[in-house]
Amino acid sequence: MKITVTGGKGGTGKSTIATNLAVLLSAKYRTVLVDADVECPNDYILLSTKLENEENVYLFKPKFDYEKCTRCGLCVENCGENALVMFKNGYPFLMPTLCSGCRTCQLVCPEEDAILDDRRLVGKTYHTRISDNLHLVTGMLREGEERSYPTVLAARRRAMSIDADLHLFDTMPGTGNHVAAAIEDSKVVIAVTEPTRLGVHDLEMILKLLKKLKLHAWVIVNRYDMGSADYREIVKKYSAEIIAEIPMSEDVMKSYVSGVPVVKYNPNGEVASILKDIASRIEEVL
Amino acid sequence: MSSIKVCVASSGAGGLEDSVSMQFGRCPMFTVITIENGSVVDVRTVPNPGSSASGGAGIQAAQAVVNEGCSVVIAGAFGPNAEQVLRAGGVEMLSAQGSIENAVKSYLEGSLSPPVSGRGGRKGRGFGRHM
Numbered sequence: 001m002k003i004t005v006t007g008g009k010g011g012t013g014k015s016t017i018a019t020n021l022a023v024l025l026s027a028k029y030r031t032v033l034v035d036a037d038v039e040c041p042n043d044y045i046l047l048s049t050k051l052e053n054e055e056n057v058y059l060f061k062p063k064f065d066y067e068k069c070t071r072c073g074l075c076v077e078n079c080g081e082n083a084l085v086m087f088k089n090g091y092p093f094l095m096p097t098l099c100s101g102c103r104t105c106q107l108v109c110p111e112e113d114a115i116l117d118d119r120r121l122v123g124k125t126y127h128t129r130i131s132d133n134l135h136l137v138t139g140m141l142r143e144g145e146e147r148s149y150p151t152v153l154a155a156r157r158r159a160m161s162i163d164a165d166l167h168l169f170d171t172m173p174g175t176g177n178h179v180a181a182a183i184e185d186s187k188v189v190i191a192v193t194e195p196t197r198l199g200v201h202d203l204e205m206i207l208k209l210l211k212k213l214k215l216h217a218w219v220i221v222n223r224y225d226m227g228s229a230d231y232r233e234i235v236k237k238y239s240a241e242i243i244a245e246i247p248m249s250e251d252v253m254k255s256y257v258s259g260v261p262v263v264k265y266n267p268n269g270e271v272a273s274i275l276k277d278i279a280s281r282i283e284e285v286l
Numbered sequence: 287m288s289s290i291k292v293c294v295a296s297s298g299a300g301g302l303e304d305s306v307s308m309q310f311g312r313c314p315m316f317t318v319i320t321i322e323n324g325s326v327v328d329v330r331t332v333p334n335p336g337s338s339a340s341g342g343a344g345i346q347a348a349q350a351v352v353n354e355g356c357s358v359v360i361a362g363a364f365g366p367n368a369e370q371v372l373r374a375g376g377v378e379m380l381s382a383q384g385s386i387e388n389a390v391k392s393y394l395e396g397s398l399s400p401p402v403s404g405r406g407g408r409k410g411r412g413f414g415r416h417m
Contacts, residue, residue: 082342085371088353093374095367098342 001286002167004183007192008202010173013222014192016252017275018170019046020261024279026134029165029286036182037172038123038139038151048259051126051138057154059101059147063118066091068111075105075115096120100147123151125158135162148178156181166286173202175209183213188285190278191240192220195227200234207238218243220278243281244274289327292319292393293351294386295361300331302387308362311336311344317386318354324394344368351377360389364401 005018015037022033035043044051062075062084069091076084076092083098084105092105099120106115122145126138139155141148152172159167171182183189189210193203203219210217217240221231224245235242247270255265263272293316295307300315307313314337320328332354336347344367351359352375359372360380372379380398382389392398 082339082345085345085349085374087349087375088355095342095345095370098345098367 001165002169002186003188003190003282004169004171004186005190005192006169006171006179006183006206007190008173008175008204008206009193009199012192012194012199013220013246014173015043015046015170016256016262017190017192017220017222017278018168019043020263020272020275021279021282022134022136022168023047023261024263024276025166025168025282026131028283030133030163031166031168032135032137032159032162032164034155034159034167034169034182035136035138036152036155036169036178038141038148038155038178039172041138041140043170044126044128044136044138045259046256046261047130047136049128049130049136051128051140053127055125055127055154055158056121057123057125057139057151058119059099059122059150060103061096061099061101061118061120062094062103062105063116064092064094065114065116068114070111070114072110074108074110078104078108080104097146101150122147123154125151125155127158127162135164137162148172149176149181152178152181166282175205179206180209180213183210183215186215188218188282189215190218190220190243192222193231194223195221195225195229195231197229199227200229200231203231204234204238207234207240210240211238217241218281221245223248244278246271246274289320289322290358291354291356292321292358292360292390293317293332293354293356294319294382294389295334295347295359296331296386302326302329302385302390304386305384306360306362306382306386306389308383310359310361310364311347311368313337313347313361316347316351316354318356319390321394326390342367345371348372348375348377351375358393360393360398361401369401 035041076086086092123141128136137159139151169182193199251266251269255262295313296304296315297307298304300317316332336343344365348368348371381401
């Protein structure tokens, strides 16, 4: 089963909650935690483990065979990203940073094998076996790369190929296709937010996306005592459900600094017990 | 007799009275000026196909300039994508502000300098986000 922790706004505690839930649930279930926050994946830091079993993520890019190219210009005309250039008396060539790897150029080219397969490195994925029951799959975007979607997809594929009871996805902030790719097919989606105007604003964006995807949302309000913005109205508007309100806590801060999930750092603390309740709610749908 | 075509990114409808666009890739119009033996013999306007592009505007604009047969292009600033294509097409880039007429004068006097390169420090951003 697939569960996703997301939330819209950055820095609300998505990774903290995802790593803690993964630790709790892996006590009973074979769990794969998927760090799909490919722009800055740091679940491995929160779990004090290492990135292992590196694999490259490549994206298609066209390679022209100028012996076969007739300079018809169809590839340039049809490139949705304007990544191809052809001067009046020249042959088409690629601006690699703009290419999305869609292969349209190859599909519209009337000549056989005039546009061949080439590829560029856009990211990496990792697979860390933390314990028999807890695996971590991490996607990491290459520095400077603009397109995060292919690396999220690669991490998702790698994670889903691991046989497990539970795949727990931790997404990037935002509501773009890199987030949607992680959310798709989830049984439960948890939106983590905070009671600030920014938090509520971005919560609405993610709830809109979930509505489009026809997915029910559970909302966790993290550090609910830090601000006074009204999140209840938005939650009601989108028929979502607040399943937990987590207070600010010294335990969480200390666990964060020491690199030990709070459910292990202080298993009997207030926050740990709230997280255990959330884990049992997940168990109910497992 | 030496003839050279100079393209000026224009902020309005183009022509010598118009002003130089601060932006190469997304300017609405190009003013293409033919210069023979140091004097202007022809002024034409060409719409910039990049002005309405959703992405890769600089690329389309640069391609059009190369295809017009221009060997010099004048604008306030050039995006990183446009810069790459113009360089590949062997087009000289020069920076100017103010009226196109004055820019052309300055060009003929040889007082225009190339744009400051690496603006924004990132390649492939496009969308005019380098400003």
